[in-house]
Amino acid sequence: MKYNLSISFCVVLGLLMLSCGQNRKEEKVMHTQKQIIAKDILGNPDYQAISYGGYRKKSRDSQPTIPQLKEDMKILSAMGVKVIRTYNVQPKLPHASNILKAITELKKEDDNFEMYVMLGAWIDCLNAWTDKVPNHNVESPNNAGEIDRAVALANQYPEIVKVIAVGNEAMVKWATSYYVQPDVILKWVNHLQDLKVEGKLSKDLWITSSDDFASWGGAEDQYHVKALEDLVKAVDYISMHTYPYHNTHYNPEFWHVPNAHEGMPDITKIELAVERAIKFSQKQYDSVASYIKSLGIKKPIHIGETGWASVSSDLYGDNGSRATDEYKQGLFHQQMRAWTNRVGISCFYFEAFNEQWKDALNSKGSENHFGLFTIDGKAKYPIWDLVDKGVFEGLTRDGNSITKTYDGNEADLIKDVLVPPTKEGVTTPH
Template sequence: MTTNELNPMKKTIERVFAGLIATLMALVLAACGGGGVVPSGGVTLRSLSPEFTNRKAVSYSPYRTSNRDTETITDANVEADLNLLVAGNFKLIRLFDSSDKVAARVIKIIHDKKLDIKVQLGVWIQNGQDDLNKAEIVRGVKLANTYKDIVLAVSVGNETMVSWAFNPVTPALMGGYIKSVRDQITQPVTTNDNWAFFAKNTGEPNNPKSIVLAIDYVSMHTYPLADSIHSATKWNWKQAEVAANLRATAMMDAAIEAAKSDFSAVRSYLDGIGMTSLPIVIGETGWKSVASNNETSRAHPVNQKMFYERLNAWMSSATTSKPAVIFYFEAFDEPWKGSDDKWGLFNVERKAKYVIQDLYPSAIWETGTYAAADALYYIPTATNSTITASRYTVYSDVAVPGEAKTAVDPLWVGWESTPTAFSGSGPSGSAPEGSNIREITPAPKEWGWGMIAALVGSSDDLSSFAATGKLNFSIMTTYPGSIEVGFLTGTADESSAYDVYKVLTPGSYGYNNNGAWHQVSIPISDIIPSGGIGYEMDPTKSKLDLSKVTNPFVIADRYAKTGKPANTNSTVKIYIDNVYWSK
């Protein structure tokens, strides 16, 4: 060949070689956090630094009381929190906002005390509050630029575009806020949202494409525990087909697979629109140590540890199908969250829960000793034959000929994980029958309180009492105003719990609150019309079912139902005796 013939071939080889090099470089950059890659129509990606991807990450909020709005946060408490996290090697934290009260304080303490902690800073975006959002952006940009060595990334907005968002913001508006922040800083920028939004899951109204084109990495949330309540068929948490002694392990294995499935769904969507180099971070995931929102048979210190260990195993595995980072939710319990509390690795007293006790000295452990066998799992509720006796006794000392009794002894327990009422034996010598009475002490929250007599793992068929039956009990109290009494059918495990409580005013059905004993008798047919779907239950399952009574007696005071103002907070004791159904 002549020299002229060789030159075109040489140029072709050079072009092919250059293309291969570019492809390899893109792969390397993607593996390191996506920096430098320009997705089709998107921004030039800013890479997540090794300081970000190589640290153990956790979400952090400093709140310790039941009212974050009035709580005074101190530097001493924040510094103590951060030192605890460093001691456990949690050296990457997620902050949710750019407020002076929290974010600026936390970052300044990290800087001033020279703590080895890096931050994903939040910029809190609120629906319909453009002026407040712009002010928040100013604060966030200032913090990101002032503390570039600490703030490694910034997240604009939190769970605003998923279909069930409590603080909804359209992708168009959010895209503008993201761009405003990104144009003023050099760090990678994202937004935190549920996996279903980022995966454009079935039923999601918002298209994530404009958002993923505007960010440097995805920060997705996945909550298998919450999904077991809100999307009961999304994954098989019950594992009922598995032997009971293996069911807890099977459930937690299924839980981590559910989280992996959510991750894969997001990855598939991104790859499908050409965003193959956009990194994914799991911005929130976790497991409660205590059931605070109907997570019975699931939330327990051992189950929390099992989920945490499975997350760690996923991250340390050789698979490439995993996130760049997992931010565990969360560092500390936060009482202000109410029914959404108990996710913390530490309790609110800053005692290490079972999940991380191997990282800390026993002096700062939460009380309680656990073993693998203590893990909770689904146990089907036993359904017993129809009660045909004319009397069904829930609580009484004196035996009555021909009566039927509860299948199991009732467990008297207050609503919620931090009980809103307590029960014990009342003063002897004052019982209207026998010698024992039940003393109930309200420990109300802002909405009120409740106490149940629960048939744990069992239910009784009281359908024969529907037409002519009555709920009877003796009561002595000076508790102010009205109360609620009734029963519950179904179970939280089956998402079928149905509340059947009637407001009982002084002077009705024999009730009075004058400090003397009174005998109350309420027709079941008068209570039933007050029934309603249980909190967070499935409307297709939560229906009145007298063949499956699981709480044959409930006493409560939900202020919205009894006409009291929030935070009424009366703790006057109520004494109960001789509780039974009759017909």
């Protein structure tokens, strides 16, 4: 009898241990499967965001393969990025849908892999990108299909797509090739919000439009129209762009070296100039916030784009504003991340990798060089520290290991650094 009781005790104990183990497994599965929604992501510094295009060639006709996209997603994940932004869902450019497939495969291979998407739907005016005169008061008939495809992808991949952005810089007046009036964006935002109410889109999916700070009321009065007010009410959050880099040419007052700084070391002049660039972005952010507040509306405001190019043969290079090099790119990236993380702003930094299709006829055009990585996978100065930490060990891009630009020689990098002009003229190079 004593022997049988001992056996019974062991059996019961074993069953209890098995039950506890099973419960822990179920808890782990539940934790892994916890639904992350846009509200959890945006403004959360644990979910770093970046704008992403995986194009390697000079034409988007050459689409990156799913294995290439998976390589890129692993690289971005290693550096702490968990949210990427795409720009269109055009039928002949399956880039966004392939990204979603790539992320799905990675999640199947690793339950702990996390990557979410802000899915862009491109919006144009009538006659955009044709030899006809753009009609900015009438929208392109292609817009409806773009929205339908975005909806389909959001429903197909609800665990990945957390935001739909209606248009990219689609309202700002300097986008002369394609901009539309705010009522067009409002129409499609309302359409998507209605689908959420009808249960045809997830109620947790956030809807926005990603546009220049001016388009969100942060600049001239010409943007302050009733349709914009209604749009602010309709979106789930404001996604604004701010580019002090471009304004080193178009609005350079903040960029020029003040007379009082002329006797300072060149590196100090540069560092102070980048600090002023950050303040320039903060001022634009505040101008949008003030406009939204003036309407009596409360909406989160996040940065849908900002960035700094590392090469330029145009307005921002040696013969222009002298804003362009990897050293300044590194300073800007570091300070922009520090500011936005500190105050709870998501920043879709532009961009992950260089893309040469953007200025295919000019290899040194600045638009080709906003990436934190070169096309062949070299890490630029802003993320040299991540290479030192070994976060990219075992990862490759198109067969290339992740190494530093300039072979990691900061002295060589500094030789290419340009000093901003003084208010009277151009500062002598090093």
